[in-house]
Amino acid sequence: MSSLLILDDDPDVALAARLALRKLGAVAVRNDPRELWAALDEVAPDVLLLDMNFTPGATDGAAGLALLREVVARPRAPAVIVMTAYAEVELAVQALKAGAVDFITKPWANERLVACVQAALARRAPAPAMGELLGESTAMQGLRAQIAQVGASQASVLILGENGVGKELVARALHRASPRSQGPLLAVDMGSLPEALVESELFGHKRGSFTDARESRPGRFVAAAGGTLFLDEIGNLPLASQAKLLAALERREVTPLGSDRPVAVDVRVLAATNVAEAELFDARRFRPDLLYRLNTVVLRVPPLRERGAGDIALLLRHYLAQFAQRPVEITPDALVRLTAYRWPGNVRELRQACERATLLARGPVLTWEDFGLIAPAEAAPAGVTLDLDQREREAVQAALAQADGNISQAAKLLGVSRAALYRRLEKHGL
Ligand SMILES: Nc1ncnc2c1ncn2[C@@H]1O[C@H](COP(=O)(O)OP(=O)(O)OP(=O)(O)O)[C@@H](O)[C@H]1O
Numbered sequence: 001m002s003s004l005l006i007l008d009d010d011p012d013v014a015l016a017a018r019l020a021l022r023k024l025g026a027v028a029v030r031n032d033p034r035e036l037w038a039a040l041d042e043v044a045p046d047v048l049l050l051d052m053n054f055t056p057g058a059t060d061g062a063a064g065l066a067l068l069r070e071v072v073a074r075p076r077a078p079a080v081i082v083m084t085a086y087a088e089v090e091l092a093v094q095a096l097k098a099g100a101v102d103f104i105t106k107p108w109a110n111e112r113l114v115a116c117v118q119a120a121l122a123r124r125a126p127a128p129a130m131g132e133l134l135g136e137s138t139a140m141q142g143l144r145a146q147i148a149q150v151g152a153s154q155a156s157v158l159i160l161g162e163n164g165v166g167k168e169l170v171a172r173a174l175h176r177a178s179p180r181s182q183g184p185l186l187a188v189d190m191g192s193l194p195e196a197l198v199e200s201e202l203f204g205h206k207r208g209s210f211t212d213a214r215e216s217r218p219g220r221f222v223a224a225a226g227g228t229l230f231l232d233e234i235g236n237l238p239l240a241s242q243a244k245l246l247a248a249l250e251r252r253e254v255t256p257l258g259s260d261r262p263v264a265v266d267v268r269v270l271a272a273t274n275v276a277e278a279e280l281f282d283a284r285r286f287r288p289d290l291l292y293r294l295n296t297v298v299l300r301v302p303p304l305r306e307r308g309a310g311d312i313a314l315l316l317r318h319y320l321a322q323f324a325q326r327p328v329e330i331t332p333d334a335l336v337r338l339t340a341y342r343w344p345g346n347v348r349e350l351r352q353a354c355e356r357a358t359l360l361a362r363g364p365v366l367t368w369e370d371f372g373l374i375a376p377a378e379a380a381p382a383g384v385t386l387d388l389d390q391r392e393r394e395a396v397q398a399a400l401a402q403a404d405g406n407i408s409q410a411a412k413l414l415g416v417s418r419a420a421l422y423r424r425l426e427k428h429g430l
Pocket of ligand 1: 132133134135161162163164165166167168169170232274347348351
């Protein structure tokens, strides 16, 4: 079910919007902008309807714009529709520039409001199939096949991989491929949750169960009913909470903090971590019994550098075109260096480098420098060899490795002809 949040200091306006929108999903209302941040965490709305003025008499919308900018900068930000008065066209334009997806003028016709929110929800719906998980390497094809196979089941899946390899994308693809795809997919980032809040976040709490618990609140297990719960950075879960999570998974019920009444839960759990497997299987850090609950199936998402030059080039094309909104060319030298780069931050790093390059490009064709990356050789300590022969040998070896031994492709990566590559192979005894 979709989740909507309305922030308007006029309770009548907020109520009217809530009544008009309740057929689209769960609608929460807040009247005070100071409540917005907590409400975003609690409600995790798909769409936020945001008023622009919160002080009596104010019409410039400055308060609303400031909130809007902060909201859209957040990870997993909702689509924001701003509410303005008739005369405030200029403000609406500013809001769209600042990241709102649409605006609605007050007083509104209910049909218009419903259509506007429906369109925002449709745009947020994940793309069909697994189009987002790009890559044609054998590794990525294998991963997509596994997702299709495992997605349809109810099995718990543990997704392993370095930072930025696409673990969350895999979780989303698994959810879409599952019979629960019409239900919610809720992601909880264990890495960013303070330890004290982990249990209330997962299992909920009763009003008054701790100092800040002014309202009772359902936890993520309950909120994800009928859908999928994605526990990201599970390796960071404190041992005490691990015991409680295990109990919840075994009994299929959770007990909110401050309550003695367990609540039955119906969720499929997916978990992910970037912790190396050896560490994860260290019982001092992670309970083996919980691990066995979570890892019915293990999916390993390979680091970008192991997917080969083809996948790197494909992702570069994709993200450059997306950021520049047109196809973008890069110099052959840049392509060689980008495909040979180690990408320690994986696809996320590549995406950011593409964004930077489109913003800072000094000419129509992008160069290696435009991407703002530090090549290992540049970062290496002094004393590293500058011997041209040896560097040439290393470059040839790297190109061959990346091209899986394919001479034509390796020659292309090096920017030389096949004959020239053969000559170098001979010269270096490779
Ligand atoms: N195969 C892919 N095709 C297209 N985009 C991808 C691919 N893999 C990852 N991305 C993009 O890279 C970024 C990082 O992906 P994601 O957040 O899923 O990684 P992660 O492994 O969950 O990272 P972390 O460990 O830091 O949580 C996102 O913008 C995602 O859309």
